[in-house]
Amino acid sequence: MPKEKVRYRCSLCGYESEQWLGRCPNCDQFGTFEELKISPTAERKREPPQLASLKQVEIASAERLSSGGEEMDRVLGGGIVKGAVILLGGEPGIGKSTLLLQVASKLCERGNVLYVSGEESPSQIKLRASRLNINEERLLLLSETDINAIADSIDLLKPIAVIVDSIQTVYHPDLQSPPGTVSQVRECTFRLINLVKPLGIPLFIVGHITKEGTLAGPKTLEHMVDCVLYLEGDGVHPWRILRATKNRFGSTNEVAMFEMKEEGLVEVKNPSFELLAERDKHAVGSAVTAIMEGTRPLLHEVQALVTYSPFPQPRRMAQGIDYNRFVIMVAVLEKKLGLKLYQQDVIVNVVGGIRIEEPAVDLAMAMAILSSAKSQPLPPDLLIFGEVGLGGEIRSVPWAQSRLMEGERLGFAKALIPRHNLKKITPPPNIKVVGVSNLKEAVAVIQGGEEW
Ligand SMILES: Nc1ncnc2c1ncn2[C@@H]1O[C@H](COP(=O)(O)OP(=O)(O)OP(=O)(O)O)[C@@H](O)[C@H]1O
Ligand SMILES: [Mg+2]
Known part of the structure; x- marks a missing residue:
């Protein structure tokens, strides 16, 4: 009768060896090897494989x-x-x-x-x-x-x-x-x-x-x-x-x-409504954006606070938004809009402890920072979404139609979106949609107000 074969495996990373090792060569940990007993294969009875033709396979009821x-x-x-x-x-x-x-x-x-x-x-x-x-x-x-x-x-x-x-x-x-x-x-x-x-x-x-x-x-x-x-x-x-x-x-x-x-x-049942429930519509530095969670749009409030900093290195803080995206946005605003932020603390926050990973938040974040820096509130019923590139250009985002419809459902009357998205959407009847291709245009639309 063939002898039972013994192998050893690291209990931390799963590395296998034929001999016991004091230190795992894969994860460098000591004393992690344990014995594995492998039954001899020669003893195993060979049975014909149970093959199934794809054509004849029946779909199990997906109850x-x-x-x-x-x-x-x-x-x-x-x-x-x-x-x-x-x-x-x-x-x-x-x-x-x-x-x-x-x-x-x-x-x-x-x-x-x-x-x-x-x-x-x-x-x-x-x-x-x-x-x-x-x-x-x-x-x-x-x-x-x-x-x-x-x-x-x-x-x-x-x-x-x-x-x-x-x-x-x-x-x-x-x-x-x-x-x-x-x-x-x-x-x-x-x-x-x-x-x-x-x-x-x-x-x-x-x-x-x-x-x-x-x-x-x-x-x-x-x-x-x-x-x-x-x-x-x-x-x-x-x-x-x-x-x-x-x-x-x-x-x-x-x-x-x-x-x-x-x-x-x-x-x-109505997450967008709950997330915006405590929002002050006329607050300075507050913007509302639409973010996709799977196939469902959710509206989030992005807040920004820009204040004078007495320190040589002003603070940059982001909660709920990727820190690198936020720092890039501050730099793009300085370069493209001439916003002077080098003596200002800049803080952004997504209300409700939610974390946003999508770049579609960029434009709303930029407009919230601008609003706080200029101490001017954004229009209260304005929805903003779009990705901002390093050149200040506004790039299209997927699911624009769904985002706009969620905005309309929650009573938003205006939307600032990437111009490239305009071609593929049918604007919902109760929301005035304006497309912009760069940050300067976005500011002109918000401040000029003629299109609203
Ligand atoms: N009386 C209470 N009222 C409201 N929330 C409560 C109450 N008691 C507990 N909780 C909430 O339930 C949470 C604990 O939930 P639960 O034990 O299901 O968590 P868990 O993920 O299984 O934790 P663990 O990893 O320790 O097993 C608490 O952190 C708290 O948020
Ligand atoms: Mg538990």
Whole structure:
């Protein structure tokens, strides 16, 4: 009988070797190698491969379960697909367990839901559940971290859905490395996926994130699952954004907005309205822009404050906007409009603790800075979007029509947009749209006012 072969693998980076190594040549860490037993292949019985002709393959019915909210269903591509594995990541305390407890309670309408928690005891979960008004008979709690025990419970119960909170606490007793290490996370996820897929049970996995904001554990974790969701927020404001960065059953980059309340995460049906609710329309240094979150436009208020600085090096601060984009915008305003900002502190902020990544915010940011520098408010019902280049030129942005329609829906009467976008849009009837090709033209339109 052939001997069992032994290999060694680094528990941090997954590097494999035929001999045990004190130091991993790949990640330079010491004492991370652990034994992997590989069964001899010669013993394996060879079976003919199960091939399927594409023409004859039947599409499995894509029955989707509702997660309990329209917004979340949209992010999932229309609901939870049976047998789908969904990974939910987010900062500590952002509301991952809250969100999944709410989803679990909704899924209980159809059968037993297994909620495995390695982080909290059943009484801690009960405490949260009572705050959220959840008291389901069919919500079964399991405080367990051994993957074998978890797998046995799933096999025995055959629940309608499984939630594992979190994968970093689950461990495989056959591996020597502690829970949360790359090999543990990978093996445990692999085991869970292989178990739930054939049974058609949807599985939610909570994943911790690292300091850099990416999911902790192996990158392969994101490849292994069907859908990756991130719950984001700044921890100060009640707004939370649920974003899909990968979805095998729907489009990515869809977002849902929630408000964290005493009774849990409540879906925000009209996010633009909520984000602009406290805006002072006549404030100096305030501009409203339309940003795309997936296929949905959201209106955001961008504020700027330009004040005299007594220091030789005036301050530049940006919250919610990429710092480099902001510094570039200040430089372009100085060069192209002759704005003297070298003795001024310049601060910009996106209201509501929201972060904008899209360059379409440039023009609104530039106009907000200009408004504060000149102490003149922008027209109160003006929507602004467009990317600004280094030469001060205004570049077109995608989805201009949707942005304008969202502006019109929220009562904006004027819009300042890139001239190139004019060709491809049908201006909504209640909004006067003006296209501009550079910053000088934008200023002339706002100050001249003749076109308005
Ligand atoms: N009484 C309350 N009223 C309003 N919000 C609350 C209340 N209690 C808790 N919260 C909110 O719930 C959050 C905790 O949510 P939850 O435990 O679901 O987060 P989590 O992402 O699972 O955290 P962790 O990473 O620690 O598991 C708190 O940070 C707070 O924002
Ligand atoms: Mg939690």
